[in-house]
Amino acid sequence: MDERKIRVIVAKPGLDGHDRGAKVVARALRDAGMEIIYTGLRQTPEQIVATAIQEDADAIGLSILSGAHEHYFREVIELLKKRGAEDIIVFGGGVIPDDDVPVLKQMGVKAVFGPGTPTPKVIEWLQEAVQERRAKEHV
Amino acid sequence: MFKEEELEKISEARLKHEEEVKKTVQKYPERKSTFTTGGGVPVERLYTPENIKDLDYTEDLGFPGDYPYTRGVQPTMYRGRFWTMRQYAGYASAEESNERYKYLLQQGQTGLSVAFDLPTQIGYDSDHPMAQGEVGKVGVAIDSLEDMEILFDGIPLDKVSTSMTINAPASILLAMYIAVGEKQNVPADKLSGTIQNDILKEYIARGTYIFPPKPSMRLITDIFEFCSKHVPKWNTISISGYHIREAGSTAVQEVAFTLADGIAYVEAAVKKGLDPNVFGRRLSFFFNSHNDFLEEIAKFRAARRLWAKIMRERFGVTNADAQKLRFHTQTAGCTLTAQQPENNIIRVTIQALAAVLGGTQSLHTNSFDEALALPTEESVRIALRTQQIIAYESGVTSTVDPLAGSYYLEWLTNEIERRAQEYIDKIDEMGGMLVAIEKGYVQQQIQDSAYAYQRAIEKGEQIVVGVNKFQIEEKGTSRKILRVDPSMAEKQITRLKALKESRDNVKVKEALEEIRKAAKDESANIMPKILEAVKVYATLGEICDVLREEFGEYRESIIL
Numbered sequence: 001m002d003e004r005k006i007r008v009i010v011a012k013p014g015l016d017g018h019d020r021g022a023k024v025v026a027r028a029l030r031d032a033g034m035e036i037i038y039t040g041l042r043q044t045p046e047q048i049v050a051t052a053i054q055e056d057a058d059a060i061g062l063s064i065l066s067g068a069h070e071h072y073f074r075e076v077i078e079l080l081k082k083r084g085a086e087d088i089i090v091f092g093g094g095v096i097p098d099d100d101v102p103v104l105k106q107m108g109v110k111a112v113f114g115p116g117t118p119t120p121k122v123i124e125w126l127q128e129a130v131q132e133r134r135a136k137e138h139v
Numbered sequence: 140m141f142k143e144e145e146l147e148k149i150s151e152a153r154l155k156h157e158e159e160v161k162k163t164v165q166k167y168p169e170r171k172s173t174f175t176t177g178g179g180v181p182v183e184r185l186y187t188p189e190n191i192k193d194l195d196y197t198e199d200l201g202f203p204g205d206y207p208y209t210r211g212v213q214p215t216m217y218r219g220r221f222w223t224m225r226q227y228a229g230y231a232s233a234e235e236s237n238e239r240y241k242y243l244l245q246q247g248q249t250g251l252s253v254a255f256d257l258p259t260q261i262g263y264d265s266d267h268p269m270a271q272g273e274v275g276k277v278g279v280a281i282d283s284l285e286d287m288e289i290l291f292d293g294i295p296l297d298k299v300s301t302s303m304t305i306n307a308p309a310s311i312l313l314a315m316y317i318a319v320g321e322k323q324n325v326p327a328d329k330l331s332g333t334i335q336n337d338i339l340k341e342y343i344a345r346g347t348y349i350f351p352p353k354p355s356m357r358l359i360t361d362i363f364e365f366c367s368k369h370v371p372k373w374n375t376i377s378i379s380g381y382h383i384r385e386a387g388s389t390a391v392q393e394v395a396f397t398l399a400d401g402i403a404y405v406e407a408a409v410k411k412g413l414d415p416n417v418f419g420r421r422l423s424f425f426f427n428s429h430n431d432f433l434e435e436i437a438k439f440r441a442a443r444r445l446w447a448k449i450m451r452e453r454f455g456v457t458n459a460d461a462q463k464l465r466f467h468t469q470t471a472g473c474t475l476t477a478q479q480p481e482n483n484i485i486r487v488t489i490q491a492l493a494a495v496l497g498g499t500q501s502l503h504t505n506s507f508d509e510a511l512a513l514p515t516e517e518s519v520r521i522a523l524r525t526q527q528i529i530a531y532e533s534g535v536t537s538t539v540d541p542l543a544g545s546y547y548l549e550w551l552t553n554e555i556e557r558r559a560q561e562y563i564d565k566i567d568e569m570g571g572m573l574v575a576i577e578k579g580y581v582q583q584q585i586q587d588s589a590y591a592y593q594r595a596i597e598k599g600e601q602i603v604v605g606v607n608k609f610q611i612e613e614k615g616t617s618r619k620i621l622r623v624d625p626s627m628a629e630k631q632i633t634r635l636k637a638l639k640e641s642r643d644n645v646k647v648k649e650a651l652e653e654i655r656k657a658a659k660d661e662s663a664n665i666m667p668k669i670l671e672a673v674k675v676y677a678t679l680g681e682i683c684d685v686l687r688e689e690f691g692e693y694r695e696s697i698i699l
Contacts, residue, residue: 015257015273017346020386020473023586024593026699040697041346044269066257067513067623071272097512115477115510116606118597 006034006130009060011048012041013072021093021115022063028119029126045075052080052088058130059089069096070103077108087136089129093117140196141188149188160184177431178389180554186546194549199444203498203539207447209440209552210540211498212463217536222494223501224526225302225467226519229254229278231627233289236279240294242516246523250332250501252302253290254278255312260347262308262683265631274628277513278304282635283678287315288322297325301332302377302467302501307349309336310358311679314670317370333374333423333467336362339400340379342576342693344386344585349683352573354658354690356407358665363408363418365666374423376404377467380442384427385473387589390438391555393427395562396572396581398446402563403572405454415454419461428490428497429471435490436542437551439466439497445556468494469503475510478613479605483507488525495529496542502526513621579698586698635678642676650675651685658689 010026012019019041030036037055039048052060064072073092080086086108093113096104101112110129113122141149174182183190194200201207204214213219226248230236240251255278258270264282265274274280281287291301296319305312313334317327338355341348348355359376366375380388380397388396401422408418426442428435446464450456470490475483484507491504504522506514514522530536542548566575575581595601602608650672657665672682 015261015263015269015347017341018385019346020589023699024387024589027586027590028593030699036699038697038699040695042269066273067276068272075272095510095512115475116603118607119593120597 004134006059006126007037007055007057008034008126009037009039009048009052009055009057011039011043011051011060011062013043013045013048013062013064013076014066014068015042016064016066016068016094017041018065018094019063021065022061025061025063025093025119025122029123032123032127034123034126045072045079048076049079049083049085053083053085057088058133059091059126062090062092062094064092064094064096067095069094070100073104073109074107087133089126089133091126091129093122140194141192146189146192153187153189176390176434176551177429178391178434180391180434180551180558182547186550188546190546190550191553194553199553200543200549206451206459206462207444208463209444210543212443212465212500214539216498216539217495217530218539221530221536222499222526223250223300224248224523224530225250225252225501225503226523227252227254227302227304227469227503228519229256230621231256231275231279231623232631233279233281233286237290237292237294240290243519243523244294244299246520247527248523250300250302251294252503253304255303255305256280257347259312259679260305260307262311262349262679262687264678264680265628265635267680274631275623280628280631281312281315281679282631283638283676284315284318284673285634285638285676287312287319291316291319291323295325296320296323297329302335303332304335306335306338306341306345306347307355308679308683309334310362310666310669311673311682313362313366313370313373314666314673317670318674327370328372330370331372333377334362335379335425336376337379337400337425339403339572339576340382340397342695343383343396343400343581345379345382346695348693348695350686350690351693352576354686355693356404356573357661359404360408360411360413361664361666363421364411364413364664366421367413367417371421373421374465375418375421377423377425378404379425381425381427381469383585384429384471386585387473387592388585389588390429390431390434391558392562392584392588394438394442394445394555395559395566396585397424397426398442398449398559399563399566399572399575401446402449402453405450406571409454415450415456416458416461419450419454419456420458422461423500424464424466426466426468426494426499427471428468428494428499430474430486430490432489432493433542433548434551434555435493436497437548438555439468439494439499440540440548440552441555441559442466443498444552445559465500467501467503468497468499470494470505472505472509475505475507476603476606477510479611480507480511482605483510484521484525487522488529491525492529492533492535495535496540498540513623515621577696579696582696582698638676639678646675647672647677647681650677651681654682655685655689658686 091111203211380393384393447462450462506518657663
């Protein structure tokens, strides 16, 4: 198994200021032994993707509660593709209606965690997803 | 409140009682070894007069409408008139929002509360690149006076009071409201309402800041001064604990940080030469009503008493109205669950009842579906009905502050005040709230509480019904949720473009330069210049751009 620490960008795209969830998740991931880069508020998709590439991140977690999730996930995923970094795992959370999840998944969002998700669930999922990603790297 | 002799008698009897209870507990242990409030204040099995033996009725409680206002800010409270039922709403376009406001007024709502979209709150016009994807999403998009005219079309501004959740660009929206009033022939001194205008909690918890603290404080005190003279019925600020609590703080921290913010505003205004006896009358507050029913009631009472003391003792305020903490309440959004959302109706009811028993002046009840999406018309109606049932059916409104004198409630009121005062002392020692925010102290305290709460849920120490206990299998419900029409942003941008072509652009340019001059001159009041600019249809984004150039922009200090 790959022993490198999992590196995750936790980001707040756009203008939404609700950062409680993002910070709680970031802290839980950090306590689970991952390396977390929390971007702070008002990040553009460009900034988020640039940070992810620069930091050699395994995953990007986006937190959006303003209803603008479709826009920001799409932008981030397209930018990753453009920069040849589509192997970076994109996941997210916030106030995201169930009905929107299939659209996001189709775009390439790997998981969406709604309100009330216990942080261990995010941690476990991320550990597995990153292992899978790294396994592919070595093939 | 109790005679020495009486207390001794109670003490003796209590010891005997406790001996008996010990036996019972040995046989039938209690559910937990320690009990605490939602905010972590330890709670005893039983409270007696001993717990409040130092309480002095006239000094610590007094009568409603009298210092220190523990029992309420008016002598008759809800016997005179109910609180203002004020649902926060704003839907994409000014036209739709206008329709919704008219609907809510028809349904018996008594005040308006405007939700703006994020670009408006952060000072971007709808066509700004940063606004992409966000136009009309969490509220109405306002770019210019034109949008504001549509928003209040057919709503007589001398008959309603309007609360606007707007902070960094509060001066601009207030100016637009005054301008709409003028067009309706309603003079500024007849307008009533509130602007949130509380930038400190934006740095702490809510995130819609634009400018750095110093010029932001100046914009705020300019509003205090301008309104004292021209818009005397306007609440110039709504000092908000709501978002601090939503970000994860405890009840005690909510009181402490909100009042510490209040202290910072009063200090800034006094420094500017304003009289706290005058502007102090127009300060209002905004609190959260969370799950722990009795703790919340105690919190409201404690906040009122503590603020009255701060105004009188710290700032030498003698005007009674300027000592009164008047507040709006919103039930706690963060307690709403996406799981079994109907349960939220019950949560909201309990929280709303706490706000009423705590003596709120106005109330927003959340809709049960808000953890899923923006609320629908039906869910908003249930939320409003919840208030109406409390007001008209529950009977709690028939007498003032009915829970006063409860040993536990009075003890807890004292305890919350004491603990909040400790925080305020600590912030004073650090050099005040601006320093405490800069150092990240306040943010850190709140985040620690938020994280501790999350851990408690995950360990099962804190039960959330339907989330970590009593779960059911829920189908991916396709429930009716509100969606924002994606063509709305385009329409808004088209309207903005047309406006920029049809207005007198020379006048706009001149007006913007006047704002720039006033921004450079700290002794000037910027408010009249903003009023002139909005009247010639300078846009919110244009005005904020000038201010960004002059004041710079705030960068958050990231605390994790």
